[in-house]
Amino acid sequence: MSWELxxxxxxxxxxxxxxxxxxxxxxxxxxxxxxxNMSIEGMMLTSAFAAAVGAWAxxxxxxxxxxxxxxxxxVALLQAVLSNTLRANQIVSGIGINILVLGATTLAYxxxxxxRSRAEIPGLAKIKPPLLGDIPVIGSxxxxxxxxxxxxxxxxxxxxxxxxxxxxxxxxHAAGAEPKAVDKSGLxxxxxRYGCVxxxxxxxxxxxxxxxxxxxxxxxxxxxxxxxxxxxxxxIFGKWRIGGTVFACLLFGAATAxxxxxxALGINVPNALLIMLPYLLALLAVGGLVGRQMAPxxxxxxxxx
Amino acid sequence: MTDPxxxxxxxxxxxxxxxNAITKRFGSFTALSDVSLDLRPGEIHCIxxxxxxxxxTLCNLIFGVHRPDGGSMxxxxxxxxPSGPADSLAQGIAMVHQHFSLVGDMSVVDNVxxxxxxxxxxxxxxxxQLDRLAGEYGLPLDPLARIExxxxxxxxxxxxxxxxxxxxxxxxxxxxxxxLLPDEIAALLDVCRRVAAxxxxxxxxxHKLAEIKQVADRVTVLRAGRVVAxxxxxxxxxxxxxxxxxxxxxxxxxxSTASMLGFEPVRHVDHGPAAVQPKAEVLQIDGLTVTxxxxxxxxxxxxxxxxxxxxxxxAGVEGNGQSELTAVLAGMMAPTQGRIYLGDxxxxxxxxxxxxAAGVGIVPEDRHAVGCVTGMSLAENIxxxxxxxxxxxxxxxxxxxxxxxxxxxxxxxxxxxxxxxxFSSLSGGNQQKAVLAREITxxxxxxxxxxxxxxxxxxxAVAAVYGHIRAACxxxxxxxxxxxxxxxxxxxxxxxxxxYRGQLMGACAADPSRREVIGAMMAGQPL
Numbered sequence: 001m002s003w004e005l006x007x008x009x010x011x012x013x014x015x016x017x018x019x020x021x022x023x024x025x026x027x028x029x030x031x032x033x034x035x036x037n038m039s040i041e042g043m044m045l046t047s048a049f050a051a052a053v054g055a056w057a058x059x060x061x062x063x064x065x066x067x068x069x070x071x072x073x074x075v076a077l078l079q080a081v082l083s084n085t086l087r088a089n090q091i092v093s094g095i096g097i098n099i100l101v102l103g104a105t106t107l108a109y110x111x112x113x114x115x116r117s118r119a120e121i122p123g124l125a126k127i128k129p130p131l132l133g134d135i136p137v138i139g140s141x142x143x144x145x146x147x148x149x150x151x152x153x154x155x156x157x158x159x160x161x162x163x164x165x166x167x168x169x170x171x172x173h174a175a176g177a178e179p180k181a182v183d184k185s186g187l188x189x190x191x192x193r194y195g196c197v198x199x200x201x202x203x204x205x206x207x208x209x210x211x212x213x214x215x216x217x218x219x220x221x222x223x224x225x226x227x228x229x230x231x232x233x234x235x236i237f238g239k240w241r242i243g244g245t246v247f248a249c250l251l252f253g254a255a256t257a258x259x260x261x262x263x264a265l266g267i268n269v270p271n272a273l274l275i276m277l278p279y280l281l282a283l284l285a286v287g288g289l290v291g292r293q294m295a296p297x298x299x300x301x302x303x304x305x
Numbered sequence: 306m307t308d309p310x311x312x313x314x315x316x317x318x319x320x321x322x323x324x325n326a327i328t329k330r331f332g333s334f335t336a337l338s339d340v341s342l343d344l345r346p347g348e349i350h351c352i353x354x355x356x357x358x359x360x361x362t363l364c365n366l367i368f369g370v371h372r373p374d375g376g377s378m379x380x381x382x383x384x385x386x387p388s389g390p391a392d393s394l395a396q397g398i399a400m401v402h403q404h405f406s407l408v409g410d411m412s413v414v415d416n417v418x419x420x421x422x423x424x425x426x427x428x429x430x431x432x433x434q435l436d437r438l439a440g441e442y443g444l445p446l447d448p449l450a451r452i453e454x455x456x457x458x459x460x461x462x463x464x465x466x467x468x469x470x471x472x473x474x475x476x477x478x479x480x481x482x483x484x485l486l487p488d489e490i491a492a493l494l495d496v497c498r499r500v501a502a503x504x505x506x507x508x509x510x511x512h513k514l515a516e517i518k519q520v521a522d523r524v525t526v527l528r529a530g531r532v533v534a535x536x537x538x539x540x541x542x543x544x545x546x547x548x549x550x551x552x553x554x555x556x557x558x559x560x561s562t563a564s565m566l567g568f569e570p571v572r573h574v575d576h577g578p579a580a581v582q583p584k585a586e587v588l589q590i591d592g593l594t595v596t597x598x599x600x601x602x603x604x605x606x607x608x609x610x611x612x613x614x615x616x617x618x619x620a621g622v623e624g625n626g627q628s629e630l631t632a633v634l635a636g637m638m639a640p641t642q643g644r645i646y647l648g649d650x651x652x653x654x655x656x657x658x659x660x661x662a663a664g665v666g667i668v669p670e671d672r673h674a675v676g677c678v679t680g681m682s683l684a685e686n687i688x689x690x691x692x693x694x695x696x697x698x699x700x701x702x703x704x705x706x707x708x709x710x711x712x713x714x715x716x717x718x719x720x721x722x723x724x725x726x727x728f729s730s731l732s733g734g735n736q737q738k739a740v741l742a743r744e745i746t747x748x749x750x751x752x753x754x755x756x757x758x759x760x761x762x763x764x765x766a767v768a769a770v771y772g773h774i775r776a777a778c779x780x781x782x783x784x785x786x787x788x789x790x791x792x793x794x795x796x797x798x799x800x801x802x803x804x805y806r807g808q809l810m811g812a813c814a815a816d817p818s819r820r821e822v823i824g825a826m827m828a829g830q831p832l
Contacts, residue, residue: 165425166425167419167422167423167424167425170411170415170418170422173415174411174419177409178406178408180406181406181407181416181419182420183390183406184400184402185394185419185467186389186395187391187419187420297409305370
């Protein structure tokens, strides 16, 4: 593999990992607080659609992004109410939301776009950071990315700092591990969990917008194609830690990038097999490598005093 | 309050918190009714009562977990209506709960900071504060240790420090000594004394009389949700307080049960039959080792024999391999090594059904999870292991089942609406009696394994359970009694062995004078 090709592979790995990273970190925070947020897929799809429509209608991708973020919050709120206040089964309610969103966005897409299904949608700008972008060979190929990626990295670093060094991080950890202790210390388990689910919604909305107006500048029906589930898998693979989750997302991103790279290298593997690769990897990771005891003790369990 | 050596001077006359005719109902059940009491700065106020008397409910009302349905509370002279733990904490009321609420995979410092810190954490300052408290109250702790790596006694210290660091005016401890070793109990009582001496009010909930004798300034006795006695000089009036606590069931107490509760000076009761009958080993456990799915050795080369007509008590702080021992004996868990024999029959690795058929009765530790099916009726639960006997042509003969179950209810004093009552409608004590009835009436019972058979039972039920166990013993049944209540073992068992981290630390006769030795073994010092 030549250096140029490798740089392209690296760049596309990062590009393809970005939606997983954004959604995965949000999901990790939510799971650390004890809420298994299966609806991450639906939230991403909501945002991908709303951002695309917003950008197309206004001609401004930034307004599109904003509309995407706003559109996800009711979905996140629905998940939060179901899993905290109504104490519904989190897996069932999450999947229910996903199916609902898939139907709703498909219907709305056909109503709005109809025949103009290949309409060009204005997308978010790419930026090249000053020093890193000037490195020969890899400069443009790796570092010239949609600005949302860099914003996302800043958000992830901030999240890591909050989790590790602040009382909010402590409360989130405790809400997922021992909600009783949180309650008895005078904090509200419900408030922490609502906050974390809404944060997961915010991150998922950035992720969804990245898919439609950041990466390919169009919307297609069900375009998330399981990326939300991959984000959940990367949280498990990353053992509910930021570093591990980031690594898992990059790994899945690289596995996805491989399906474009291998044919370019002249290696002939059936395309269907390559599309399976990240999912297969996720299955192996979740099934074999991670013990159950790593998960937050109260994950998926609604709190009752 | 100026002279800490004199009790009357230390305790202020003005109450810090006063409860006035408090009533609390849960559905149709009245947990507390018309309870009034005063808590004064500088005193250790003990709340005495049996299980279910309403002690924990009372604490939870003070701490704001529950709200009263009637009556009022005044704190520092002003009306007090906490809407949650946060309110009570803000007012200077701290509570150590019966069940710990610590986050296992966080450090001591982080647990202390939870709910207290705002914004960026200052772990260093908190650790320094912990060190200061450690010196002041004699509560040594490593601030950076993870909770999971601490012993039960150390975890409780964390709970106490979590409260003290808030500098509370009122300090509530709900049955804090239930899980502690004897010397840890002494240290805890010492902490209570120091806290009270610094002018705070301490509420100590307990059902152990020795503790009341040692530290209580005043005592309030609860029975069935009502205040039935109070005392300003508890050490002198202890017998009257106990009578008040268990009134109604006092006739049911035989001598040894009474001594078990510390009701009268402890006397060892000799059971006789064991000594008379020829020795015959019934249960033989040989080199039993259990490794759990995480690779942790839970039971390590455990060897024990129980003779015909002998009661062997397994003592130890909970979590030292007792659960695994009973699970293996019941056939619910496979041992990694070692063998189990009943007489000359090898029971190692047999299924629960085969073990029951061989004549081993099991009263499991967790009666709800493995001892019964709460959704089924009492009759069905009593004959759960023998339902075939009530089956004809594949159909259950319900009339016969319920008739026989009614007889069992009579014999074992299981109180319920009737044999057809859902098992979940029975009280804990009656559930336990029903499980015991099932196991102890196995037709060919040769060995009974009873794990924590009196947990959560009131005094009358405790006496009944041990009465049945002793009766089985005198019929020649070998009995293995696993309990974390050392006092009960000392009065009921013939011999006591101690489990510590899965190992047999030693064995000795069940003689109350050996209490210190057994306590030391429970803490990991070999005989």
